[in-house]
Amino acid sequence: MNAKEPQGTASRRAALRLMDAVLRKGLPLEAALDTAARDLKRPDDRAFAHAMVAEALRRLTDLDALIDSATKKPLPDDSKARAALRIALVQALAMDTPHHAAISTVLPLVDGGPRRLVHGVFSTLTKKGAALPELPSLPGNVRHRWQQAWGGLVVEAASRALATPPPLDLIFKDDAALDRLQCSCESRNPAAPNDETGLLLPQEHGEAHPLSLMPRHLRLPRDTHVPGLPGYVEGDWWVQDISASMPARLLGEGKGKTALDLCAAPGGKTMQLAAAGYDVTAVDASEKRLERLAENLARTKLNAKTIAVDVMKWEPKEKVDAILLDAPCSATGIFRRHPDVLYRARPRIIAALAEGQKAMLDRTAGWLEPGGTLVYSVCSLEPEEGEQVVEAFLADHLDFQILPIRSGEIAEGMTPSSEGYLRILPGILADHGGADGFFMVRMRRS
Structure with a gap:
């Protein structure tokens, strides 16, 4: 890290590289991560760079609409100023990063006029209380394509799906393996999640439940700690979305x-x-x-x-x-x-x-x-x-x-x-x- 740069700038630099690899070069997000984050030594910095870009891609259409609302004429799609604003705004508006940290760690990545532009647009939007919509907007070409193929209800459902990371599905190699995990869950205190596994057990009052939607299937909360679950080491199950199964x-x-x-x-x-x-x-x-x-x-x-x-x-x-x-x-x-x-x-x-x-x-x-x-x-x-x-x-x-x-x-x-x-x-x-x-x-x- 440059001694004059605010702490955290390196992860934002990696995020800009990663976004460019996806949007300009057409590379998969996961495949591009190693190269984009090559300067990051700490796993948490690497994870944060990935999280910023993933969330920015979920919200890209709406982020760009905000940026365009605060400029006299639209910035080029591939301009560094637009990319820096996407990274700064997604932190401030979707990731609970303090505004000063979101902008101060991005400004060192742009120079001259673009730097002043980024600072001005960010300040204008945050001062007037700009916000992202509850449901992300699909990219226009995707929305049009799916509207024609499947209709408006599916397009709306896709926006809802994009807003919420999916739960965790486990597929079991036999019925006995599923029974063993369920018995292990029932033997734990049902009043709270287990600290080691993160598994939310069946509870009252509308809280999260493990849910079986098919034979040899169990759905768990998305933040479940997989290696800590009973049966992982024994090989009783594997992670696989229900559709893929x-x-x-x-x-x-x-x-x-x-x-x-x-x-x-x-x-x-x-x-x-x-x-x-x-x-x-x-x-x-x-x-x-x-x-x-x-x-x-x-x-x-x-x-x-x-x-x-x-x-x-x-x-x-x-x-x-x-x-x-x-x-x-x-x-x-x-x-x-x-x-x-x-x-x-x-x-x-x-x-x-x-x-x-x-x-x-x-x-x-x-x-x-x-x-x-x-x-x-x-x-x-x-x-x-x-x-x-x-x-x-x-x-x-x-x-x-x-x-x-x-x-x-x-x-x-x-x-x-x-x-x-x-x-x-x-x-x-x-x-x-x-x-x-x-x-x-x-x-x-x-």
């Missing part, structure tokens, strides 16, 4: 059957299939991500073969009974966890991903035994990556038919479409903390 559930029990989990890392679906009795081969192009999958398998004491290879350059020696293809996608369905996707997933990128998904589905479908089952899924809210991919596939593969998803196979509150697939939109399970956006379809080869 649905595709593997659709394949059912697997004793005596073989399965391919394609694009498998970090392994939640692989573990589900292994726990269901399948002889699983997990394929992913990233060796690093497969290392994490292997760690998860070791902790949960579940077995699966892993292969680090691009599925477009590989094929199995034998056909299999089941295939789960959770294809690479825009990931717009997980915007409440990763708000950067709202700015990175542009129409051109969505179209390119859809073409890749079609090619991947075409290639891998031939690896399925006649009578076998294929589940295709994406954590995307874009019809181009879900419904339209499947329509094109079925038109070209007359030996495949949709095997309709039934209400009893999925969480209560989720409804299959008339075509038999499942589209999970913002607003679903809203009273229980919501769910990530997803599309999935189950098909059988005749």
Whole structure:
């Protein structure tokens, strides 16, 4: 740190780099963090830089509207002055940072006229009591796209989802593992959260409860301390959003059957299939991500073969009974966890991903035994990556038919479409903390 700079300036400098990496270079927030925060030695400084940018991305449309209301003409989107104001204002208006600290740690990052501009705009807005709306506004292009695809109620629900970080979902490898955690919870004092785990136990007067929305599922408050929960070391469960757990559930029990989990890392679906009795081969192009999958398998004491290879350059020696293809996608369905996707997933990128998904589905479908089952899924809210991919596939593969998803196979509150697939939109399970956006379809080869 420069001796003349206020303490905390380094984390704001890292935040500016991180925001630039997302908005200008199109990099994922998590992937860009190491480089952006390269000068930060303390984990809490690094975490704060990440938190500032994540919150700024949630509120970017509204932050920019405030900035534009206080300037004679709009600042360029990529100007350093606008970026510095975003970082200063999100601290002051959304993160409870004292105003003097929010601005004094940002001013050293801009020079000359832009510095005076940043100070003047910040002072004008804070002195007149500027505030952010209760619900964040979606970026205009995203709002328009989702309005056309899903309607105004879904757009409003998406804004509500963006305002609130999601809860924590645990998926259990068997019923006994869930029973063990529930029994452990019931044996603790129900009057208050456990200090070690942070777990809020069933309580009266409307306080938070652990909630099971499906077999082998438990939903906990988002600030639960995961490693301290009973059963973590023993490998009884893993963290996985309820939506992400649905595709593997659709394949059912697997004793005596073989399965391919394609694009498998970090392994939640692989573990589900292994726990269901399948002889699983997990394929992913990233060796690093497969290392994490292997760690998860070791902790949960579940077995699966892993292969680090691009599925477009590989094929199995034998056909299999089941295939789960959770294809690479825009990931717009997980915007409440990763708000950067709202700015990175542009129409051109969505179209390119859809073409890749079609090619991947075409290639891998031939690896399925006649009578076998294929589940295709994406954590995307874009019809181009879900419904339209499947329509094109079925038109070209007359030996495949949709095997309709039934209400009893999925969480209560989720409804299959008339075509038999499942589209999970913002607003679903809203009273229980919501769910990530997803599309999935189950098909059988005749």
